[in-house]
Amino acid sequence: MAAKDKIVLLVEDNPDDEELTLRALRKNHITNEIIVVRDGAETLDYLFAEGKYSGRDARLMPVLVLLDLKIPKIDGIEVLKRLRADPRTKVLPIVILTTSNEEKDILQSYNLNANSFVRKPVDFDEFTEAVKNLGLYWLLINQPPPPRMG
Numbered sequence: 001m002a003a004k005d006k007i008v009l010l011v012e013d014n015p016d017d018e019e020l021t022l023r024a025l026r027k028n029h030i031t032n033e034i035i036v037v038r039d040g041a042e043t044l045d046y047l048f049a050e051g052k053y054s055g056r057d058a059r060l061m062p063v064l065v066l067l068d069l070k071i072p073k074i075d076g077i078e079v080l081k082r083l084r085a086d087p088r089t090k091v092l093p094i095v096i097l098t099t100s101n102e103e104k105d106i107l108q109s110y111n112l113n114a115n116s117f118v119r120k121p122v123d124f125d126e127f128t129e130a131v132k133n134l135g136l137y138w139l140l141i142n143q144p145p146p147p148r149m150g
Contacts, residue, residue, distance in 0.1 A: 006032045006139060009046065009062040011079070012097075013038045013071045020124065021066070021097070024131035032139060035062065040074025043067070044082060047089055059147060061092055064138045067114075069098040069105055077105070080112045091145040093138060 008025075012018040018036055025034065037043045043065075045051035049058035065083075069076035076096065083089040095116040096109045109117050118134065121127045 006064075007060070007062040008032045008034050008139070009043070009065045010034055010036045011038075011040075011043045011065065011067045011071060011076070012036065013068065017068070017099075017120065020127060021131060024124075024128040025135060027128055028132040028135055030131075030135040030139060032063075039072040040076065040079040042073075043071075043079050044074065047083065047092075048086075058088065061089070061147065063093065063144045065092060065094045066097045066134075067094055069096060069100050069109070077108050077112065080109065080114060084113050093142065093144060095134060095138065097134075 008030075010018065010021060012021060022034060022036075025032075035046065037046050042051075046053045046056070047058075047061070047065075049056045067076050067079065071079075074082075076098070080094060080096075083092060083094065093115050095118060096105075096114050097118050097120060098105070099120050101119050106117050116134075118130060121130055
């Protein structure tokens with residue numbers, strides 16, 4: 001599977017953080033297609049091919065979801081809860097990428113089977129390094145679950 005076929009879903013409502021994340025990915029030569037959604041409802045619509053994404057092939061899942069917790073409509077914890085409750089997304093790799101460092105958010109995320117919890121560093125160079133490491137691990141080293149059939 002070529003990098004361009006390995007979609008990354010970025011769930012981010014803050015345009016500045018979105019641009020920083022996209023810049024950091026590009027700077028680290030991560031060439032995967034990045035789909036950006038800006039709230040919890042849009043995240044669920046995309047992944048379950050509903051609403052404006054109803055024409056999308058729901059079997060084609062991203063290889064990675066970068067999920068912010070503080071997003072509008074449906075917060076990140078509730079999105080995670082719904083994704084883990086559905087057989088179609090139960091094993092989808094989900095990395096929490098957030099500014100929160102509240103212990104309850106970390107604990108809740110892991111209790112809901114998030115694959116990783118990464119606090120967004122404030123410094124761009126640190127953030128770029130964190131994104132590089134995320135990309136290397138999740139997009140090159142990690143073996144994703146097989147695509148869902150049917």
